[in-house]
Amino acid sequence: MCGGCGRGRSIGSGSEARDDGKGRHTGRNSRVTPRPAQQAESLRHVKKLSIIGGGSWGTALAIVLAPRFPVVRLWVYETDLASRMRASRENDVFLPGYQLPSHVEVTNELAVALEGAEVVLSVMPSHLVRTLYRQMLPFLNDSMVFVSATKGLENGSLLRASEVIREVLQNRMDPRVAVISGPTFAREVAGFEPTALVVASPDAALSECVQAAFSGPAFRLYASQDSIGVEIGGSIKNVVAIGAGVLHGLGLGYNASAALITRGLAEMTRLAVAMGGRAQTLSGLAGLGDLVLTCTGDLSRNRTVGVELAHGRKLDEIVSSMKMVAEGIKTTNAAVDLARRYSVEMPISEQMFQMLHFGISPREAIQRLMERSLKGE
Numbered sequence: 001m002c003g004g005c006g007r008g009r010s011i012g013s014g015s016e017a018r019d020d021g022k023g024r025h026t027g028r029n030s031r032v033t034p035r036p037a038q039q040a041e042s043l044r045h046v047k048k049l050s051i052i053g054g055g056s057w058g059t060a061l062a063i064v065l066a067p068r069f070p071v072v073r074l075w076v077y078e079t080d081l082a083s084r085m086r087a088s089r090e091n092d093v094f095l096p097g098y099q100l101p102s103h104v105e106v107t108n109e110l111a112v113a114l115e116g117a118e119v120v121l122s123v124m125p126s127h128l129v130r131t132l133y134r135q136m137l138p139f140l141n142d143s144m145v146f147v148s149a150t151k152g153l154e155n156g157s158l159l160r161a162s163e164v165i166r167e168v169l170q171n172r173m174d175p176r177v178a179v180i181s182g183p184t185f186a187r188e189v190a191g192f193e194p195t196a197l198v199v200a201s202p203d204a205a206l207s208e209c210v211q212a213a214f215s216g217p218a219f220r221l222y223a224s225q226d227s228i229g230v231e232i233g234g235s236i237k238n239v240v241a242i243g244a245g246v247l248h249g250l251g252l253g254y255n256a257s258a259a260l261i262t263r264g265l266a267e268m269t270r271l272a273v274a275m276g277g278r279a280q281t282l283s284g285l286a287g288l289g290d291l292v293l294t295c296t297g298d299l300s301r302n303r304t305v306g307v308e309l310a311h312g313r314k315l316d317e318i319v320s321s322m323k324m325v326a327e328g329i330k331t332t333n334a335a336v337d338l339a340r341r342y343s344v345e346m347p348i349s350e351q352m353f354q355m356l357h358f359g360i361s362p363r364e365a366i367q368r369l370m371e372r373s374l375k376g377e
């Protein structure tokens with residue numbers, strides 16, 4: 001796989017701009033402590049992968065990554081689902097129709113899932129990251145690498161998933177955290193259809209090591225140091241996707257969709273750059289790539305929410321009829337709060353917020369976007 005991931009070399013020594021929770025940027029370098037040489041670890045010989053979260057995405061990742069890791073443990077929240085998965089090798093709730101490879105061990109116990117883990121891949125919805133990492137804490141240690149596949153922001157704190165993970169772990173260790181994101185419908189990944197995505201960490205050596213460890217014939221990772229751009233792209237695209245669903249549900253055409261995607265990208269990019277991310281990241285797989293997928297693909301849950309709203313269904317009714325999470329609904333609140341905090345214009349997010357929470361109609365939301373004061377591009 002790859003060498004050079006030694007803790008003593010560069011892990012955790014990135015210079016990612018961080019937010020202190022009050023809208024101020026702080027440099028990460030100030031709190032980096034050198035790592036003892038004897039703790040040096042490498043992903044070169046990494047064998048044990050623990051996946052925390054057995055929804056659609058966690059299950060698909062278990063399937064596509066299983067050929068790369070001799071030991072794969074998949075933690076599933078629902079006890080009954082975990083036992084059925086052990087027997088049938090299928091996740092009949094979140095990803096029916098796909099078989100888990102025989103060596104993927106399914107468990108409902110975090111202690112079992114995390115025992116001896118070298119890479120901890122967390123795949124829970126964004127509102128559960130803090131709770132689950134607190135529960136995982138007794139079973140985690142400094143030699144583990146953490147990879148977050150969550151897309152979304154924590155409401156209230158407005159933190160990205162990787163920041164929540166760092167915040168929970170920081171009193172115990174200086175964790176090595178990377179994020180993965182991109183245009184990745186779970187079903188297509190589980191079917192080994194060609195998929196490309198990004199792995200990002202301010203620590204270049206870490207993202208390159210995860211890239212080498214996770215890449216396979218149908219799963220190609222590009223490495224980046226911009227976890228801010230990658231996580232903001234993966235989060236805000238779900239908000240724009242609700243808008244794309246609205247357009248489709250109202251019977252509007254391709255002109256409107258193309259405009260929404262383009263202006264959605266502009267909005268995502270403005271926010272990411274204001275937060276310390278790179279504009280270039282947003283034009284890549286974790287930005288434009290994922291935005292196009294979510295705004296045009298029928299498998300997108302967030303787009304489906306928009307379609308249903310445009311058809312006149314109530315939000316509560318739509319949410320309660322879905323087994324799976326539509327991250328964009330919660331992320332809309334965080335997007336609007338971040339726009340205010342960073343003084344960035346995010347008109348699509350604002351109108352989605354008004355539509356989801358203040359009852360303006362889908363048609364009015366689109367009309368308001370068209371009637372804003374005229375701007376330069």
Ligand SMILES: NC(=O)c1ccc[n+]([C@@H]2O[C@H](COP(=O)([O-])OP(=O)(O)OC[C@H]3O[C@@H](n4cnc5c(N)ncnc54)[C@H](O)[C@@H]3O)[C@@H](O)[C@H]2O)c1
Nearest residue numbers: 054055056057058077094123124125150151185186324325
């Ligand atoms: N599905 C995809 O195609 C895809 C692709 C990329 C990223 N993601 C992201 O991955 C994350 C997980 O999404 P998903 O699609 O796998 O979820 P999902 O909607 O398929 O499943 C929901 C998950 O939440 C878990 N859960 C529910 N209540 C819980 C609780 N109280 N405690 C712990 N776990 C609980 C369920 O067990 C299940 O694993 C999200 O942030 C999503 O945006 C999904």
